[in-house]
Amino acid sequence: xxxxxxxxxxxxxxxxxxxxxxxxxxxxxxxxIESIAASESEIANIHRYTLVVNESEEMVxxxxxxxxxxxxxxxxxxxxxxxxxYQEIALYKVPTGVLVSGGEAEKIVRAxxxxxxxxxxxxxxxxxxxHKSETQTLFNDLEPYGMLEFVRSGRVAITKPMRTLxxxxxxxxxx
Amino acid sequence: MLEPFHVPLKGALQMNFKMNKMxxxxxxxxxxxxxxxxxxxxxxxxxxxxxxxxxFGYPGGAIMPVYDALYDVEEELKxxxxxxxQGAVHAAQGYARATGKVGVCxxxxxxxxxxxxxxxxxxxxxxxxxxxxxxxxxxxxxxTDAFQETDVVGISMPVTKWNFxxxxxxxxxxxxxxxxxxxxxxxxxxxxxxxxxxxQFGEVDFNYIPFTGMRSYQPKPxxxxxxxxxxxxxxxxxxxxxxLFGQGIILSKAEKEFKAFIEKTGIxxxxxxxxxxxxxxxxxxxxxxxxxxGNYAPNKLTNECxxxxxxxxxxxxxxxxxxxxxxxxxxxxxxxxxxxxxxKNVKTEVAVLGDAKEVLTVLTPLVKKQNHDNWLSTFRDLxxxxxxxxxxxxxxxxxxxxxxxxxxxEINLQSDQNNVIVTDVGQHQMMACRxxxxxxxxxxxxxxxxxxxxxxxxxxxxxxxxxPNKEVIAVIGDGGFQMTLQELGTIxxxxxxxxxxxxxxxxxxxxxQWQEMFFDKRYAATTMINPNFQAIVSGYGIKTKKVTERNxxxxxxxxxxxxxxxxxxxxxxxxxNNVFPMVPTGASVSEIxxx
Numbered sequence: 001x002x003x004x005x006x007x008x009x010x011x012x013x014x015x016x017x018x019x020x021x022x023x024x025x026x027x028x029x030x031x032x033i034e035s036i037a038a039s040e041s042e043i044a045n046i047h048r049y050t051l052v053v054n055e056s057e058e059m060v061x062x063x064x065x066x067x068x069x070x071x072x073x074x075x076x077x078x079x080x081x082x083x084x085x086y087q088e089i090a091l092y093k094v095p096t097g098v099l100v101s102g103g104e105a106e107k108i109v110r111a112x113x114x115x116x117x118x119x120x121x122x123x124x125x126x127x128x129x130x131h132k133s134e135t136q137t138l139f140n141d142l143e144p145y146g147m148l149e150f151v152r153s154g155r156v157a158i159t160k161p162m163r164t165l166x167x168x169x170x171x172x173x174x175x
Numbered sequence: 176m177l178e179p180f181h182v183p184l185k186g187a188l189q190m191n192f193k194m195n196k197m198x199x200x201x202x203x204x205x206x207x208x209x210x211x212x213x214x215x216x217x218x219x220x221x222x223x224x225x226x227x228x229x230x231f232g233y234p235g236g237a238i239m240p241v242y243d244a245l246y247d248v249e250e251e252l253k254x255x256x257x258x259x260x261q262g263a264v265h266a267a268q269g270y271a272r273a274t275g276k277v278g279v280c281x282x283x284x285x286x287x288x289x290x291x292x293x294x295x296x297x298x299x300x301x302x303x304x305x306x307x308x309x310x311x312x313x314x315x316x317x318x319t320d321a322f323q324e325t326d327v328v329g330i331s332m333p334v335t336k337w338n339f340x341x342x343x344x345x346x347x348x349x350x351x352x353x354x355x356x357x358x359x360x361x362x363x364x365x366x367x368x369x370x371x372x373x374x375q376f377g378e379v380d381f382n383y384i385p386f387t388g389m390r391s392y393q394p395k396p397x398x399x400x401x402x403x404x405x406x407x408x409x410x411x412x413x414x415x416x417x418x419l420f421g422q423g424i425i426l427s428k429a430e431k432e433f434k435a436f437i438e439k440t441g442i443x444x445x446x447x448x449x450x451x452x453x454x455x456x457x458x459x460x461x462x463x464x465x466x467x468x469g470n471y472a473p474n475k476l477t478n479e480c481x482x483x484x485x486x487x488x489x490x491x492x493x494x495x496x497x498x499x500x501x502x503x504x505x506x507x508x509x510x511x512x513x514x515x516x517x518x519k520n521v522k523t524e525v526a527v528l529g530d531a532k533e534v535l536t537v538l539t540p541l542v543k544k545q546n547h548d549n550w551l552s553t554f555r556d557l558x559x560x561x562x563x564x565x566x567x568x569x570x571x572x573x574x575x576x577x578x579x580x581x582x583x584x585e586i587n588l589q590s591d592q593n594n595v596i597v598t599d600v601g602q603h604q605m606m607a608c609r610x611x612x613x614x615x616x617x618x619x620x621x622x623x624x625x626x627x628x629x630x631x632x633x634x635x636x637x638x639x640x641x642x643p644n645k646e647v648i649a650v651i652g653d654g655g656f657q658m659t660l661q662e663l664g665t666i667x668x669x670x671x672x673x674x675x676x677x678x679x680x681x682x683x684x685x686x687x688q689w690q691e692m693f694f695d696k697r698y699a700a701t702t703m704i705n706p707n708f709q710a711i712v713s714g715y716g717i718k719t720k721k722v723t724e725r726n727x728x729x730x731x732x733x734x735x736x737x738x739x740x741x742x743x744x745x746x747x748x749x750x751x752n753n754v755f756p757m758v759p760t761g762a763s764v765s766e767i768x769x770x
Contacts, residue, residue, distance in 0.1 A: 016340075169390060
């Protein structure tokens with residue numbers, strides 16, 4: 001069965017150890033988690049984890065049911081890229097001296113719609129939000145100038161379907 | 176700060192607290208004390224409030240305050256001292272399986288806690304309700320590699336239904352209430368509450384409120400009538416319907432409803448080994464055991480039925496064999512409480528999500544009264560084939576060496592079949608499942624999913640302590656017996672009248688059988704040079720007998736069954752006997768072999 005990129009959103013009670021409970025569902029099945037992000041949701045005390053995996057739909061469906069089986073998981077859903085609006089953020093630390101000579105820095109930052117967050121004598125920190133391919137292109141363009149440090153966040157995603165978490169929670173609370 | 180749990184959970188918990196839902200509690204006469212007390216006293220009072228009157232455990236440094244509190248309540252809450260924490264947890268499992276109540280065990284931190292893990296994993300895969308309480312080092316020492324510190328919450332996470340670490344005394348009543356609620360509700364399972372030593376010493380104003388629900392956990396799916404109707408239509412038009420039933424029947428206490436359902440529909444019904452005893456063995460619609468060493472007819476005819484109705488079972492690989500050739504011709508109805516089991520292994524035509532009892536109560540009125548006598552007789556014909564080719568030789572052998580089946584059969588013949596049978600894992604387990612006959616539910620206790628050798632002896636002890644008026648017979652191989660035989664000490668100390676039958680073939684028989692069949696008889700590490708079991712067991716003051724001749728078997732079984740106290744019967748059986756039928760790994764169920 002063909003594999004696809006899926007975004008899995010897991011909504012949980014906000015308690016210690018939840019991340020472990022979520023990730024062991026994947027590790028047990030030897031599924032690589034390509035990226036993961038944890039944050040609050042729009043509802044107090046409910047946290048959300050956004051995970052990206054490359055797997056078959058059947059496997060993802062089973063994993064999501066296993067996630068929902070966890071006592072403190074409120075809801076888990078999965079979506080294809082076309083069903084979510086998603087974003088990642090990347091930070092690049094490059095040597096200031098090399099970058100500014102010849103005006104290349106400005107050209108690159110403009111071309112990529114990136115932002116300069118900080119300029120120090122020794123280094124400059126550039127920020128770019130976008131899909132992985134976009135932040136990767138900027139990485140490729142900056143690399144010749146010497147990449148001192150690079151970091152990219154996990155994907156965060158908003159789902160396109162209109163069912164709100166609030167309505168799910170209300171239904172569960174009135175169960 | 177006197178929040179019952181830490182702050183973020185407040186909303187979830189408060190909202191769902193309903194004081195009036197007392198029916199979920201196993202209410203006893205003993206009323207917990209209220210008011211200011213230590214955390215460890217709160218542990219004990221919470222257990223009393225949950226109706227616990229018997230628990231199993233093993234003390235140690237980090238759990239000593241709880242043991243100290245137990246000392247004051249010996250009358251209300253009896254503690255059974257196992258000889259190893261694994262023994263304690265298997266005993267709690269045996270207790271839970273025999274009584275339907277939550278099994279409770281107690282252990283210290285570090286090695287005490289890790290020794291529980293096998294039993295917890297066993298309980299998880301076999302859906303046994305357990306509450307395990309472990310001591311933990313003081314909270315300021317967490318993460319410092321302190322003496323006997325281990326991350327038991329982390330270690331047990333993949334094998335518990337829920338776990339929680341308590342670091343403050345005031346969290347204790349809620350944590351224990353929640354633990355019992357989660358362990359026993361929905362699809363039951365093991366939970367673990369890890370309590371730091373400072374929380375045990377701390378002070379709490381104890382007021383016990385039973386836990387009744389939380390938004391993130393719906394133990395029973397809301398029953399949707401549409402799939403029930405769809406299932407009824409399929410069943411009503413089926414020509415060759417076939418039912419597979421599992422432990423779901425026992426766990427949801429649906430034995431009566433299940434029997435009414437099959438008797439109305441006239442559908443032949445076969446069981447998984449965890450479903451064994453949910454329907455009496457001699458029921459006219461009981462067509463036997465599914466799976467790798469199950470009966471010939473139900474395996475063979477799985478691939479000939481037109482509608483397959485699975486009730487409270489999960490299509491384990493030992494049941495299905497090769498999935499790509501499993502019941503492909505059939506429309507599958509799956510009645511199941513756990514949504515993650517639907518379409519996990521076998522694709523369903525109709526999935527009925529719900530508690531077996533609730534579903535059957537609604538389904539039975541919708542199905543037509545029918546009989547499927549011709550179809551049923553197909554089962555009986557194949558059963559005769561199996562009898563001629565396998566059972567006859569097993570039950571009434573002409574060989575010099577005794578067979579496991581004939582020992583089982585002898586016990587059957589001499590008892591009223593109201594025994595609780597507990598088995599270990601291996602050939603003797605399959606023989607016990609195949610040949611013991613049952614009249615009452617919850618009378619077969621075996622480690623099914625995990626296949627835990629060493630399970631039997633402590634589980635039998637727990638079963639006996641939970642059902643003191645029933646005859647509890649432990650049937651064990653010589654291998655598994657030696658994995659937990661230290662629990663003979665517990666049996667001795669508590670005068671638990673467990674009857675122990677060791678079927679001794681001086682081999683790790685099941686592995687040896689596979690070596691014979693699939694590894695060219697290369698018996699790597701399966702021969703056992705055994706000690707003098709008679710001497711060992713006698714050392715515990717338990718009556719023993721060893722039978723090596725067929726002529727002595729009947730009298731020895733009689734002596735065992737008549738014994739008022741524990742009795743150890745060792746029977747020398749054929750060393751290289753095999754269990755048949757068999758569905759070899761990778762084969763289809765219909766390729767089941769009779770030899």
